[in-house]
Amino acid sequence: MVKQDIDNSNFGIFFIYFDTIFMKDYFKYLTSAEEDINWGLYLNVAGTARILPKTMYPPQEHPSEYYFNWETGRVLKEYQLNYITEGTGIYENKYGKFQIKPGSVILIIPDEWHRYRPIRTTGWTENYIGFNGRIAIDLLKNKIFTPTQPIINCGIREEIIDTYLKIFDLVEKERPGFQQVASGMVVKLLGYIVSFEKRKEFSGKPIAKVIEQVRFLMRQNIETEYNMEELARDHNVGYSYFRKMFKKYTGVSPAQYHLQLRMIRAKELLVSTDKTITEIAYQLGFQNIYHFSLLFKKKIGRSPSDLRKGIN
Numbered sequence: 001m002v003k004q005d006i007d008n009s010n011f012g013i014f015f016i017y018f019d020t021i022f023m024k025d026y027f028k029y030l031t032s033a034e035e036d037i038n039w040g041l042y043l044n045v046a047g048t049a050r051i052l053p054k055t056m057y058p059p060q061e062h063p064s065e066y067y068f069n070w071e072t073g074r075v076l077k078e079y080q081l082n083y084i085t086e087g088t089g090i091y092e093n094k095y096g097k098f099q100i101k102p103g104s105v106i107l108i109i110p111d112e113w114h115r116y117r118p119i120r121t122t123g124w125t126e127n128y129i130g131f132n133g134r135i136a137i138d139l140l141k142n143k144i145f146t147p148t149q150p151i152i153n154c155g156i157r158e159e160i161i162d163t164y165l166k167i168f169d170l171v172e173k174e175r176p177g178f179q180q181v182a183s184g185m186v187v188k189l190l191g192y193i194v195s196f197e198k199r200k201e202f203s204g205k206p207i208a209k210v211i212e213q214v215r216f217l218m219r220q221n222i223e224t225e226y227n228m229e230e231l232a233r234d235h236n237v238g239y240s241y242f243r244k245m246f247k248k249y250t251g252v253s254p255a256q257y258h259l260q261l262r263m264i265r266a267k268e269l270l271v272s273t274d275k276t277i278t279e280i281a282y283q284l285g286f287q288n289i290y291h292f293s294l295l296f297k298k299k300i301g302r303s304p305s306d307l308r309k310g311i312n
Helices: 011-022 034-039 134-139 158-173 178-200 206-220 228-234 239-250 254-272 277-283 289-300 304-309
Strands: 026-029 042-051 079-087 089-093 096-100 104-108 114-118 124-132 151-153
Touching: 026 158, 034 042, 034 178, 042 079, 042 158, 042 178, 079 158, 079 178, 096 151, 124 158, 124 178, 134 178, 158 178, 206 239, 206 254, 228 239, 228 254, 239 254, 254 277, 254 289, 254 304, 277 289, 277 304, 289 304
Parallel strands: none
Antiparallel strands: 026 042, 042 124, 079 104, 079 124, 089 096, 089 114, 104 151
16 A cells, blocks of 8 residues: 555545555456447557566466567557556566556557566556557657656556546446547546646746746736736746746747637627727737737638638
């Protein structure tokens, strides 16, 4: 039991974690119909297992395409995410050896040689899904998912283990359309992993609070024309650092973030009011209607007048 991850203030995580440790071993290999494949993301396998100390790994009852031994390793034709909630181990691929601890997610990439196992003295508890599809390929292009860093240390997270449990429930019942619902849970799982990784860079840093304050200020004052350097200075932060961290936090620069807010507001005004395009442009702080129209078309894909007329 990982006592440092469980305290009296977090009983929700404790009970989900407790349940995964003591639930029975379970795995299921799945068939995929043409409609599942055409959906863009489909599951091939899902399961959980508690590997006791000093026992063989992997268990021999797995089908031949998944079974491997440490000497030869294996190559899969699918993506896998294996979430270790208890115990320690090691993972190895052509890029090196990596330590596994409770809260680690093992990322397996198709056509990449690899091998992994728990430390014999500790064993481990694993929760895994295997999946494929064109949407999976696109999502796994995110820089967080790379064979050069195949171990993602998310920690013991209620959101992650709860998502695995929901997938297991869908797979076990295998009701019509379960592949489509389960694929959405896989996307959700990947989103959680990306989110937790992005948060690490801001954990405990004052800049996170500054960014939240600035975002709130921008939303409250969409019509205001901001000088971003002055805005950073008002919050006692150097502009280059502020801009860099803001973009890492939101995905866009401060100026682009504010511009997107103004464009969203412009769309609302064009659709829901009788104000002229000129009035809307000035209301949102644009000094020139031509500049406003140019930016609007660039960001929205249609001119303000075409949007108002319903022209695609």
